[in-house]
Amino acid sequence: MSRDRSDKEKDTLKGTFTSVMLLGGFIALSWLGVFILFINR
Amino acid sequence: MHIHRLEKIWLAIGVAMLFVFLGVIGVGAFAMGMQPPTGHHTIDPEKVSETYPFNNPGLEQVGENEYNAYMIAYAFGFKPAKMEVPLGAKVHFQVTSPDVVHGFQITGTTVNLMAVPGEVNHYTYTFDKPGEYLVLCNEYCGAGHEFMATTIIVK
Amino acid sequence: MTATVMQASAADNKRPFDGKDAKLVLAHLLVAFTALLLGGVAGVLQGLVRGGMIELPSEIGYYQILTAHGVLMALIFTTFFIIGFLYAGVSKTMGGKLLGVVSRMGWAGYVLMTVGTILGTIMILANEATVLYTFYAPLKANPFFYIALVFVVVGSWISGYGIFTQYRYWRRTHKGSVSPLFGFMAVATMLVWQIATIGVAITVLFQFIPWSFGWVEKINIMISRTLFWYFGHPLVYFWLMPAYMCWYICIPKIIGGKIFSDSMARLSFVLFILFSIPVGFHHQLMEPGIAPVWKYIQVVLTFMVVIPSLMTAFAMFATFEQTGRAKGARGLFGWLKTLPWGDVRFFAPFMGMLVFIPAGAGGIINASNQMNAMVHNTLWVTGHFHLTVATTVALTFFGVAYWLIPHVLGKQLTPRMNRLGIIQTIIWLIGMFFMSGSMHTVGLFGSPRRTAYTTYGDHPDAVFWMPYHVAMAIGGTILFIGVILMFCNMIALMRAPKGDEKTAAEFPIGETADAAEPTPKWIERWGVWVGVLVVLILFAYTVPFGDMLVNPAPGSKPWVTW
Numbered sequence: 001m002s003r004d005r006s007d008k009e010k011d012t013l014k015g016t017f018t019s020v021m022l023l024g025g026f027i028a029l030s031w032l033g034v035f036i037l038f039i040n041r
Numbered sequence: 042m043h044i045h046r047l048e049k050i051w052l053a054i055g056v057a058m059l060f061v062f063l064g065v066i067g068v069g070a071f072a073m074g075m076q077p078p079t080g081h082h083t084i085d086p087e088k089v090s091e092t093y094p095f096n097n098p099g100l101e102q103v104g105e106n107e108y109n110a111y112m113i114a115y116a117f118g119f120k121p122a123k124m125e126v127p128l129g130a131k132v133h134f135q136v137t138s139p140d141v142v143h144g145f146q147i148t149g150t151t152v153n154l155m156a157v158p159g160e161v162n163h164y165t166y167t168f169d170k171p172g173e174y175l176v177l178c179n180e181y182c183g184a185g186h187e188f189m190a191t192t193i194i195v196k
Numbered sequence: 197m198t199a200t201v202m203q204a205s206a207a208d209n210k211r212p213f214d215g216k217d218a219k220l221v222l223a224h225l226l227v228a229f230t231a232l233l234l235g236g237v238a239g240v241l242q243g244l245v246r247g248g249m250i251e252l253p254s255e256i257g258y259y260q261i262l263t264a265h266g267v268l269m270a271l272i273f274t275t276f277f278i279i280g281f282l283y284a285g286v287s288k289t290m291g292g293k294l295l296g297v298v299s300r301m302g303w304a305g306y307v308l309m310t311v312g313t314i315l316g317t318i319m320i321l322a323n324e325a326t327v328l329y330t331f332y333a334p335l336k337a338n339p340f341f342y343i344a345l346v347f348v349v350v351g352s353w354i355s356g357y358g359i360f361t362q363y364r365y366w367r368r369t370h371k372g373s374v375s376p377l378f379g380f381m382a383v384a385t386m387l388v389w390q391i392a393t394i395g396v397a398i399t400v401l402f403q404f405i406p407w408s409f410g411w412v413e414k415i416n417i418m419i420s421r422t423l424f425w426y427f428g429h430p431l432v433y434f435w436l437m438p439a440y441m442c443w444y445i446c447i448p449k450i451i452g453g454k455i456f457s458d459s460m461a462r463l464s465f466v467l468f469i470l471f472s473i474p475v476g477f478h479h480q481l482m483e484p485g486i487a488p489v490w491k492y493i494q495v496v497l498t499f500m501v502v503i504p505s506l507m508t509a510f511a512m513f514a515t516f517e518q519t520g521r522a523k524g525a526r527g528l529f530g531w532l533k534t535l536p537w538g539d540v541r542f543f544a545p546f547m548g549m550l551v552f553i554p555a556g557a558g559g560i561i562n563a564s565n566q567m568n569a570m571v572h573n574t575l576w577v578t579g580h581f582h583l584t585v586a587t588t589v590a591l592t593f594f595g596v597a598y599w600l601i602p603h604v605l606g607k608q609l610t611p612r613m614n615r616l617g618i619i620q621t622i623i624w625l626i627g628m629f630f631m632s633g634s635m636h637t638v639g640l641f642g643s644p645r646r647t648a649y650t651t652y653g654d655h656p657d658a659v660f661w662m663p664y665h666v667a668m669a670i671g672g673t674i675l676f677i678g679v680i681l682m683f684c685n686m687i688a689l690m691r692a693p694k695g696d697e698k699t700a701a702e703f704p705i706g707e708t709a710d711a712a713e714p715t716p717k718w719i720e721r722w723g724v725w726v727g728v729l730v731v732l733i734l735f736a737y738t739v740p741f742g743d744m745l746v747n748p749a750p751g752s753k754p755w756v757t758w
Contacts, residue, residue, distance in 0.1 A: 086752055
């Protein structure tokens with residue numbers, strides 16, 4: 001059981017996934033910010 | 042070819058985001074009239090000052106609080122040099138250049154067009170806020186580029 | 197034999213670099229870093245002038261040094277560094293040395309490009325070519341400025357043929373094997389360059405040169421601009437792809453890990469080939485003479501070129517995470533701590549990757565059709581490409597130089613040099629934070645790019661921009677210190693102590709992760725990729741460009757307005 005866990009821990013890419021999702025969120029927010037500015041001008 | 046499950050999810054989300062952006066700007070441009078400046082309307086750059094409507098640059102009323110603004114961007118200034126626009130007016134800008142490429146940008150607005158010799162560029166903007174708007178050239182045009190500016194007064 | 201085995205083993209990474217090839221690589225890097233130094237001098241002067249802190253002597257024009265800065269940094273530093281780096285990796289991974297004919301092509305390209313660089317620089321210094329590096333018609337430079345550009349481009353073509361030749365030879369002598377990743381990516385990069393430069397070559401040879409000599413009277417502006425931007429956007433991918441090569445191939449080795457996926461790395465480069473070229477209109481969104489629907493179609497294609505970067509982001513994080521977990525890291529972000537933060541070979545390119553996040557986000561905003569009106573020709577755009585090329589690409593190239601120069605010379609990367617490299621990187625990041633950060637902000641307020649000091653008759657908007665221009669000047673000054681330190685570091689690297697098998701700097705070539713599947717053969721069907729690209733180019737350009745040819749606007753006479 002514990003061996004299984006550590007194997008899973010070794011192969012996981014959950015940190016990668018979280019990182020790229022943060023990156024995607026940053027892109028979306030930046031884009032939205034300028035879009036709102038565009039609409040308001 | 043093997044693609045990691047999480048990478049597939051990420052790419053699906055990322056590509057979906059791109060298509061949402063494209064959808065928003067596409068609907069804005071084609072359904073709500075928010076096109077970038079455009080027009081394929083040619084003019085001889087050597088005869089700008091003799092060619093209608095640029096033989097008489099300035100405002101021309103075309104409707105109730107709706108105007109055409111014919112403007113010439115030249116090295117290093119704009120014609121007409123000063124312009125007054127009534128508050129709330131919808132202005133259809135037509136801009137060209139008799140010499141090199143210039144920019145036509147009104148700060149604080151979405152008016153940002155290229156004045157290309159040989160072509161007339163078109164863009165429509167409604168002035169909802171009063172003030173003295175700065176018009177400047179944002180494309181390098183020569184030694185006096187940084188002096189190339191004017192104002193539009195909206196009141 | 198699989199691709200993984202064919203790629204360099206650890207022993208190969210350490211194997212001494214071919215002495216003859218070393219000279220070719222170093223010759224390219226020397227011109228690159230000299231251009232960086234001269235371009236840096238021009239850059240800091242611009243920053244100080246625009247910030248209202250100094251005035252130039254009357255013999256030197258602001259736009260003259262702006263032209264010098266753009267040409268030397270964006271065209272010369274990048275192209276020479278890229279060709280030097282690609283030749284080094286091609287020699288390393290595809291046979292251990294360059295074929296005689298490839299070496300000769302490399303030198304021929306180098307000589308042509310250097311002659312072009314010198315001629316072009318003379319023209320700029322003589323104030324005969326104050327047209328900026330985009331040289332938009334109908335501003336007319338001395339014809340020899342355009343001829344200088346022809347030398348640079350033709351030289352780079354010959355260098356590209358050299359890379360293709362070495363690759364073909366390797367494929368012929370390794371039938372049935374997948375090529376080394378470095379060779380594959382070098383070919384992809386040079387393919388983009390060859391196809392992209394056709395546009396600029398046509399406008400320079402058939403429009404600018406005859407017109408600037410006075411053989412023809414007029415030039416069609418929209419045709420020249422369209423041909424220029426057909427080249428101008430893939431140009432930025434020609435800068436970026438070699439940086440990605442360092443990330444995909446070298447970084448895994450440096451951090452003690454493996455390449456996440458050889459196939460996905462190659463696929464991302466195939467996507468760059470397909471989508472980096474038929475997108476030039478997103479630089480012309482604010483122009484007349486192009487129908488809105490064609491602008492929008494190229495905007496869609498531009499967004500497709502984001503996908504390989506999304507793939508790269510995943511691959512980089514995955515390499516870091518897998519490496520960290522193999523070393524025992526736990527938790528969601530435990531792997532971050534296992535990265536070699538004190539190693540400049542990692543630190544500089546990593547910071548480049550990090551900066552590419554805001555840089556890429558800004559790029560998507562720029563390309564968003566009508567939203568481009570918010571940023572077009574404002575300082576935002578200058579801020580944008582000072583993140584992309586002048587930070588992401590430049591820091592990656594600097595990071596490469598710290599091992600490439602000592603490696604080809606059989607020398608060491610000493611701890612002292614490494615420390616200087618870390619300091620240089622930090623200086624760069626601080627300077628860029630102030631400069632590019634201010635440029636982005638003040639650009640959104642409307643401050644134009646490529647403009648000397650002015651307050652537009654003390655208009656309140658322009659007066660409000662001034663503090664940002666001062667912050668840009670401060671950032672630019674810090675960056676100039678970074679340029680000087682980088683130049684000194686490069687000299688010091690050349691004079692580093694000799695190394696032996698154990699201590700000499702290695703050429704880090706990563707191996708593919710064991711779990712990754714073998715690379716499919718179809719990925720190297722270049723004919724297919726080029727065929728699809730041609731179809732995409734014809735789709736994106738035939739109708740709008742045909743319209744410019746069939747219904748041309750009246751042409752323009754030459755103007756010298758500086």
